[in-house]
Amino acid sequence: MPIDPVTLQILANHAQAAAESMAFTLFRTAHSTFVKETEDFTTGLTTPDGQTFASPRELGATWFVGLDYGPVIRAIDDYREGDVCMTNDPYSGFVCTHPPDLHLWKPIFWEGELVCFAVGHIHNTDVGGAVPASLSRALTEVHQEGIRFPPCKLVSEGRLDRRLLDIMLLNVRAPTQNWGDLKAQLASVNTGERKVHEMIRRFGIETFRQGIRDLLDLGERQARRVLASIPDGDYPFTDYLDEDAPGGLPCRLHLNLKIRGEEAVMDFTGSDPQLAASLNMPTGNNPRHILLMVGWNYALYTLDSSVLLNGGLMRPCTCIVPEGTVLNPVFPAAVGMRSMTCARLQGVIMGAFQRAVPDRLPAGPASGGPMMNVNTIDSRTGRRVMAAIDPITGGAGGSPFGDGMDGSGANNGFLKNTPVEINEAEVPIRILRYGLEPDSGGAGLHRGGLATVLEFRVQAPGTVVTARNRDRTRFRSWGVQGGKPGAPSQFWRNPDTDRAENLGNTDVVTLDPGDVIRIVCSGGSGWGPAWQRPVEAVLADLAAGKITAEAAMRDYGVVPGDAAATAAGRGARAAPPARGLDARAERDAYERVWTEANYAALTEILALLPVHWRHYAKRRIFALVEADPDRRGDGSEVRAAFAALQAEFPQIAH
Structure with a gap:
């Protein structure tokens, strides 16, 4: 029998607090910059069959909300108190989605009964493989992407499997860092166990057992309520990755979103075939795989921020994803850069929902910036350094309600920057510039969020910089309702010199001492016609350095200090607002063929x-x-x- 709504809400708050405590433990004790600063990790609690019923809101990545741990839970025959299991293999149950992501799950018992699991993952900066950081668009099979572990017990009844740990650390480039992060993960799931025991003592085992199922049912009802507010119809949307392989062809991602009452179908037929590159997303024929559903969760949460973040949100939707495509590859396809494809897919899903409810959702997010990793030697100590230094992110699209967030917005909003002082203290580089790139946000009534820019100098020969997820140098984010697309991304070696080299979508580059890297993310797109933006808002952007005087005139028709010229300029740009998307000439030329x-x-x-x-x-x-x-x-x-x-x-x- 379902428990009463008041008790259920209190239990939901406690469950979320438990997940937050797990996240805080991991955040405070991790070793790598990518975990303790960027926060590429997750924590959560699942039912005994693996359905996530609690996730944090304040810390960590938001991609895996609702991840079904069932396939890997079922891969272990017997659970005992004190066990902790792990996997990082994308093809063993399709829970892990590329080798650097190490997932743990710990069974939690109460008086001998298995009542739930504490779960979570971290992104290891490196797990071996062909390139530093383990990830490159150029890799062609999963065997090149680092050491993989199928579902197995890392800890059995409280005893760590040292042999398994030694094999792991032998095959990675920064073993001390990986071991430090793993200990933080173990502390996190132990925190989850303690918090679950506290909940059971407070609510009783019967209420806890029934309540975690009820939370999933409540998430489903909330999702159905959101869908019921959307007009029935078919809402197709398409976007492209710049290249399906280094120097290759565009990679098409296509969705037909079908809304029917309180249910939906997301049909991805028409997306490109499985690639001979690492952009494939391993989803294993699961019609609700989390990589397919991240954008779904974002859309529902944007339309109603009161929804619970759990697996129930995904129940009203079924995905159609043909096997052997970029969104459902077969072994041994490389999958390391699935994060870039997933990020673009999130924008595709948001774009389809935007067509369904254009006055409630934003324009296209940037989704074109990389995670930056440096593999080098510290000349002062002779120590090899393998570190993530920053995510180079772009802003959110402008929305019906205001400008897009600058720097790190929309589907990249969970990624945190690393302060310059920490990067320079931990990695032998000199950071020359880090901030927002002027004129990178798409013009509009509500401007798109600005991109971030990072410029740094390396000090040692043979330094390897890995810039995974490089994209949007060709196809920009899409503006709506008359808004303009954001600026494209950039990647330069030794900019503003006679040795300047445009690196395009290169993601691994070897540098010499003194070489300078400049990398700029793409920008978020605008919402609504730029000529309708209040002059005061344009002047405020100009004063803040977010746009230049040239852009103020070119995009908005505003001439500082000249009211007559401004009136003439804005009048010349006035036109009925476009209702479709605007991705500029690059996309138009491509789609003519x-x-x-x-x-x-x-x-x-x-x-x-x-x-x-x-x-x-x-x-x-x-x-x-x-x-x-x-x-x-x-x-x-x-x-x-x-x-x-x-x-x-x-x-x-x-």
Whole structure:
């Protein structure tokens, strides 16, 4: 029998507080900058079958709210008090989603009964593999992305498996750092156990046992309430990653969001095939896998911030994700950079919801900045340093209610910056500039959030900088309601010198002593026509250094100190607000060739091919279509290109 609503809300508060205490323990005791400063970690509590019923709101990453630990929980045959289990293998249950993410789960007992699990993950700065930080777009199979552990017991009845630990630390570049973070994780799940025991003593075992199920049911009811406020309909949305491999082709992510009363379907048919690069998202045919649902959770929470953050939010939705695609790859596809694909997918989902309720949701987030890692030698001590120094994030899109958050907003809002003093104390680099990039936010009635910029000088030869998740150098974020897209991202070696090199979407670069790196994220997009932005707001942005005088005139028609010129400039820009998205000329030019009909034909053809042929076939078809002088955009040139490919490779059909 469900417990009463008042008791349930009190229990919900206690459960969230327990998850927050776990997060605080981890945050305060971790060793790596990426955990203790950037906060790329999660904590939570799950039911005995792995359904997350409590997550923190104040600390850690927000991506894994509602993660189903059931597959890995079931992979262990027997649980005893004092056990702690772990995995970092993306293909063992599809709970871990790339090798640097180490997930732990601890069974919690009460009078001999298993009542729940304390769970969580950290992102290790490095787990070995082909490149420092273990992640690069260029990697082609999961074996290159570091050591992997299937679900196993790290601690058995309170005894640490030292042999397992030694194998782990032998295969990573910063073993002391990894061991320090792992100890923080163990402390975190122990905190969760203690807090659960406190809840049971307060509420009683029967109320606790029933209440954690009721919390999931309440999350589901809240999600259904939000869906009921959205008009029924089909809301398609598409966006692109710049490259499906280094120097490659754009990677298409497509969604048709179908709202029907209190339920929804997210159909990702039309997204690109599985890639020969590490951008694949391992979801294992799970119709509610968390990587597919992060944007769903964000959209629901944006529409109603009172919803509980638990697995119940996802129950009203079913995802359709064809196997062998970038969103549902098969082993041994590389998955290390799945975070970039997932971040872009979050924007796609928010874009589909934005079409459904355009006056309630923001424009496109930046989603184009990397996590920065440095692998170098400290010349003062001779010590090798492997460290994350900062996430280079962009702002949120402008919304119907105001400007987008500058620097770190929307789906990157949980990522925290590392102070310059800490970076310079822990890593032998000299930071020359760190702040907001002027003119990077998309113009609009409500301006898009500005991007961050980082510029630093390295000191040792052979320094390797890994800038994972580099993107948005080509396809910008999308403005809505007449708002303009944010600025593209930038990555430069030795900028403003005769040795300047544009690194584009490169994500691993080896540097010499004295080399300077400058990296700028893309910006958030604007909401509403720029000419409608109050002159006072434009002048305030100018005074704060958020825009330049040139941008004030170009984008907003505002000339400081000249009311007549401002009136003329804004009048010349006045036009009825556009209702669709604006992603500028780069996307328009691409979609004149790769129309909906051409992509539909490509999707149909590739779905019939063996998985290992799809990426190659896509690239060949693209080349043939680009060379076709008689393009019509109706799918016929795609079918003709495939026919030519079949003639060259008859075995492709088998």
